[in-house]
Amino acid sequence: MKRLLLILAVLFWFFSHSQTPHPYIDQFDSFGGAGEWSLVTSQGNTGSHGGFLCYNLTGTYLNGEYYSFESPTLDLSNWVANTLDLDFSMQKSLRNGDNLYLYYFDNGWFFFDLTNLADGAYTAPIPKTATLLSFDLDAAGNGSLNNKYVHIDFVRLSDPDFSLPVELVMFEGKTEDKTNIIEWATMSEYNSERFELQKSTDDEDWRTINTTPAAGNSVEYIQYVALDCFVAPVMNYYRLLQYDIDGAVDVYGPIAIDNLVSRGNLLYSVNLEGKRIDPSTAKGIVIEVYENGSIRKVFKP
Secondary structure (H helix, E strand, O other), X not given: OOOOOOOOOOOOOOOOOOOOOOOEEEOOOOOOOOOOOEEOOOOOOEEEEOOEEEEOOOOEEOOOOEEEEEOOOOOOOOOOOOEEEEEEEEEEEOOOOOEEEEEEEOOOEEEEEOOXXXXXXXXXXXXXXXXXXXXXXXXXXXXXXXXXXXXXXXXEEEOOOOOOOOEEEEEEEEEEOOEEEEEEEEEEEEEEEEEEEEEEOOOOOOEEEEEEEEEEEEOOOEEEXXXXXXXXXOEEEEEEEEEEOOOOEEEEEEEXXXXXXXXXXXXXXXXXXXXXXXXXOOOEEEEEEEOOOOEEEEEEO
16 A cells, blocks of 8 residues: 655765765774774773773873774775864873874874863864874873873864765656656755755645655765655645755755646746746746646746
8 A cells, every 4th residue: 555655765876986075983982893993902991981082090001102092994085185174072181291192194104292282172184195093192101090091082084175065956846647756956965964855735834744864975966756645636835955964954946746637738937027938947936837827836946
């Protein structure tokens, strides 16, 4: 038995690229597994708990020992910018003489000295040719930690040049066998979280009939399809809401699908000022005039 609303999301993407530059994020809610950060040697007093890479509160350090957390191997070759942003947050209370570093490997190890930085969030420039990241505590002497510690609670590697907006290149609808078919497509997406398709019968009161996950980040052509089955025999309007990860929203449409009776052939199209236009090149709201004297308002992105 068919549902009243059957929604399909069809994604056509990755035609020529196997990867797009999504942010690399680790919140350290798990540790040491495949593809996760790990402790590269077997030192004690280090580990992960509660979403932190942690140099623990108790225990002892060995003089001259490096306590190292290392990322999984990174492949950033498809990213856009040559220099990427590494965001991280830390809290620490070091022993006198101990030092904390952030390293990256790029045909050799390079580092940022974090020893004298206050607690908080920071951004470090990392070349896209880097293949590993590492946080390292350099112990300056043997002995007790005496409640000294370091916590790193997240890292986020992002591409500052990959900031294309969501580019909607198509939003249209048609009816077939009492089913309205709504299609839209994008040529680029950046931090795009979801699409919400809304429906109205008066172009004023709207309700959401479908939520479709977006691609997140993409520079490929992606097509989405939604089906509204068993629609009422009225003029049905649809609009599209696109939400970013940060909550920002863009609204596209409305478009209209006539589910009344046949209107006959399309005679001509006009803009909102009543001037005749070429519908094949028009943008924005277009009013279509049909043989039976009825009109239909459509949106052309």
